[in-house]
Amino acid sequence: MAKPFARVLLELADADPRVCAVSCDCRGFIAPLAEQFPQRAIEIGIAEQNLIGIAAGLAVRGKIPFAIGMNPFVTMRCFEQVRTDLGYGARNVKVIGAYGGGVVYGGWGCTHHAIEEMALMRLIPTMTVVMPADAWETEQAVRAAAIREGPFYISLARGAAVVEQPEEARSFELGKAVLLREGDAATIIGVGPTVADALRAGDLLESQGIAARILEMHTVKPIDREAILRAAEETPVIVTIEEHTVIGGLGGAVAEVLAEAGAGTPLKRIGLQDVFAVMSGSQQDLKSRYGITAEAVVKEILHPSGAGAHHKDTKNTKLRGVP
Amino acid sequence: MCGVPGQQNRNELIAELEEKARRIRVLVVKMAGMSDCHTGGALSMADILAVLYFRILTLDPRNPQWSGRDYFILSKGHCVPSLDAALAMRGFFPEETLTTHLERDSMISGHACARLTPGIDVSTGSLGHGLSIGVGCALGIKMDREPNRVFVVLGDGELQEGSNWEAVMAAAHHRLDNLVAIVDRNWYQTGATEEMMRLEPLADKWASFGWSVLTIDGHDVAAIVDTLESVPFEQGRPSVVIANTVKGKGVSFIETRHMARFDEAQLRAALHELGA
Ligand SMILES: Cc1ncc(C[n+]2csc(CCOP(=O)(O)OP(=O)(O)O)c2C)c(N)n1
Ligand SMILES: [Mg+2]
Numbered sequence: 001m002a003k004p005f006a007r008v009l010l011e012l013a014d015a016d017p018r019v020c021a022v023s024c025d026c027r028g029f030i031a032p033l034a035e036q037f038p039q040r041a042i043e044i045g046i047a048e049q050n051l052i053g054i055a056a057g058l059a060v061r062g063k064i065p066f067a068i069g070m071n072p073f074v075t076m077r078c079f080e081q082v083r084t085d086l087g088y089g090a091r092n093v094k095v096i097g098a099y100g101g102g103v104v105y106g107g108w109g110c111t112h113h114a115i116e117e118m119a120l121m122r123l124i125p126t127m128t129v130v131m132p133a134d135a136w137e138t139e140q141a142v143r144a145a146a147i148r149e150g151p152f153y154i155s156l157a158r159g160a161a162v163v164e165q166p167e168e169a170r171s172f173e174l175g176k177a178v179l180l181r182e183g184d185a186a187t188i189i190g191v192g193p194t195v196a197d198a199l200r201a202g203d204l205l206e207s208q209g210i211a212a213r214i215l216e217m218h219t220v221k222p223i224d225r226e227a228i229l230r231a232a233e234e235t236p237v238i239v240t241i242e243e244h245t246v247i248g249g250l251g252g253a254v255a256e257v258l259a260e261a262g263a264g265t266p267l268k269r270i271g272l273q274d275v276f277a278v279m280s281g282s283q284q285d286l287k288s289r290y291g292i293t294a295e296a297v298v299k300e301i302l303h304p305s306g307a308g309a310h311h312k313d314t315k316n317t318k319l320r321g322v323p
Numbered sequence: 324m325c326g327v328p329g330q331q332n333r334n335e336l337i338a339e340l341e342e343k344a345r346r347i348r349v350l351v352v353k354m355a356g357m358s359d360c361h362t363g364g365a366l367s368m369a370d371i372l373a374v375l376y377f378r379i380l381t382l383d384p385r386n387p388q389w390s391g392r393d394y395f396i397l398s399k400g401h402c403v404p405s406l407d408a409a410l411a412m413r414g415f416f417p418e419e420t421l422t423t424h425l426e427r428d429s430m431i432s433g434h435a436c437a438r439l440t441p442g443i444d445v446s447t448g449s450l451g452h453g454l455s456i457g458v459g460c461a462l463g464i465k466m467d468r469e470p471n472r473v474f475v476v477l478g479d480g481e482l483q484e485g486s487n488w489e490a491v492m493a494a495a496h497h498r499l500d501n502l503v504a505i506v507d508r509n510w511y512q513t514g515a516t517e518e519m520m521r522l523e524p525l526a527d528k529w530a531s532f533g534w535s536v537l538t539i540d541g542h543d544v545a546a547i548v549d550t551l552e553s554v555p556f557e558q559g560r561p562s563v564v565i566a567n568t569v570k571g572k573g574v575s576f577i578e579t580r581h582m583a584r585f586d587e588a589q590l591r592a593a594l595h596e597l598g599a
Contacts, residue, residue, distance in 0.1 A: 025480070025512055025513055025514075025519065027513065027514060043519050043520070044483075044520060045480065045483035045512075045516075045519050045520025046450055046451070046480050046481060046483040046484055046512060046520075047483045047484055047485060047520070048484075049485055050485060072449070073449060076449075077449070077451075105433070106425070106433075107425040107426070107427075107429065107432060107433050108425075108432070108433030108434055108448070109400075109432045109433050109434035109435075109436050109446070109448050110436075110446070111400065111434050111446065111447065111448030111449045112433075112434065112448055112449075278436070278438050278439065279427075279428060279439075280423070280425060280426060280427065280428060280429035280430075280431065280432055280433075280439065281425075281426065281427035281428060281429075282425075282427070285427045
């Protein structure tokens with residue numbers, strides 16, 4: 001997503017002289033800005049802690065800096081700087097996870113898997129956390145970040161999920177889930193790249209005559225409570241899917257909403273089940289080994305596992321008679 | 324390991340190590356012919372690895388966890404292909420394993436992975452971790468009053484991470500003369516290092532933190548041998564070698580490049596340059 005990001009960054013900088021960028025060896029993301037406004041495109045080398053500190057300082061001076069580093073490193077190496085200097089400091093800094101989260105790095109190893117980024121960023125008071133699914137949404141998210149006052153995290157995907165809506169029919173509103181398909185037999189909630197898996201799970205179910213509701217939760221914080229609670233009311237089971245630990249990310253956030261509202265609707269969180277994805281292979285290899293697939297979603301809906309499975313089975317009348 | 328060799332033996336040794344380095348490069352180039360690869364930084368440290376793995380490090384490939392071993396930490400974990408090649412050549416696993424780079428269930432990984440690859444002690448890939456781990460390991464060895472040594476190879480761009488300088492300070496403070504840092508000074512990260520964030524005067528930085536510093540040509544095998552055979556350079560101080568290298572060394576058409584994957588024609592040309 002370097003291209004759409006860089007394009008919108010330049011557009012924003014053109015319109016507002018306060019907009020600037022700091023890069024942690026992510027030149028591709030600031031190249032167009034650097035060409036037009038060299039002073040407002042600052043390369044600081046491989047140094048995430050310094051990156052966030054410098055961005056905080058620019059914000060002290062009234063600038064609107066975008067601080068760009070690779071997803072796992074910009075959320076973990078400098079977590080305290082983000083938490084304290086941006087969160088506690090209430091700084092208007094936009095942190096950008098570049099090059100992709102989840103296990104997009106596949107066999108390049110766990111150091112490069114960003115499987116905690118949503119959880120970590122969500123922990124920080126006032127932080128907005130967004131994971132766009134494709135180029136169009138990336139552009140909207142970057143524009144929204146510039147307008148919204150306060151710290152903001154965007155996890156940029158590498159590659160794009162196919163959202164299958166014509167652009168003119170699409171809308172992007174911070175904190176509002178996108179209803180991709182209507183259905184009442186189950187709700188599947190995806191985020192970022194796993195929107196593609198959610199849609200494919202929907203296809204697999206549809207081929208069995210089952211209509212699942214599909215929600216895209218691009219804003220993980222503040223999360224769309226209303227959409228989640230409506231799903232809890234109108235569909236008998238909710239399945240979240242994320243390339244992320246199930247602790248504290250999308251699944252965690254949905255669980256919190258359901259539990260606090262006293263919704264009894266069963267929830268299954270598809271994602272990394274408190275493990276590292278330690279294996280060589282492609283992103284797809286890792287996802288299938290660790291059960292982050294459309295098939296896993298379908299299985300949870302048709303043949304639920306774990307605690308509450310029985311309850312779920314009997315409650316889900318829409319699935320009666322399905323083998 | 325060996326006694327002091329005569330001049331002729333010495334020349335033979337250097338020639339042998341040069342051949343090992345060439346072989347490491349050939350294996351890396353073949354990996355880059357099959358998959359994406361951080362080829363530039365893997366090639367720039369090939370001579371250093373050849374000397375370490377075939378002359379300097381005390382190791383037992385049949386028992387990678389042997390407590391008498393010298394420890395090697397590749398802090399710039401993205402350059403693991405040349406380490407994999409050296410480990411295979413040294414007998415830690417079969418050379419055919421190298422043909423599985425990035426494939427499903429391979430024993431080797433895109434970044435150094437201790438949990439998959441025998442002979443690798445520390446998983447790296449996030450830059451700026453290796454030297455602190457090296458300091459801890461060297462402290463542990465001192466606690467045990469043992470003679471093992473710790474060698475850490477760092478990238479130059481990597482030195483922009485502040486954590487390194489915390490480790491540099493700690494190593495000198497604790498007088499860790501069993502710790503050796505080697506900077507693969509190839510002058511590039513994803514772009515030119517001095518343009519992105521200046522490191523010079525680099526040797527002065529290390530020296531002012533209390534390290535004993537030697538700057539060498541990192542492709543001069545004889546110089547690497549002489550230097551690494553003389554560690555610690557001073558009693559009571561950690562040693563650092565600033566090895567001036569060329570990113571992509573050995574394959575002229577990828578010099579200074581960070582990542583490079585070869586198509587068939589490029590692979591042939593690269594192997595030809597390496598005399599293979
Ligand atoms: C903490 C961290 N930030 C960013 C990266 C992304 N990255 C991987 S390699 C690299 C450049 C490294 O340059 P250098 O240390 O000079 O290594 P070499 O030239 O030997 O390849 C960068 C920025 C990373 N791996 N870890
Ligand atoms: Mg370098």
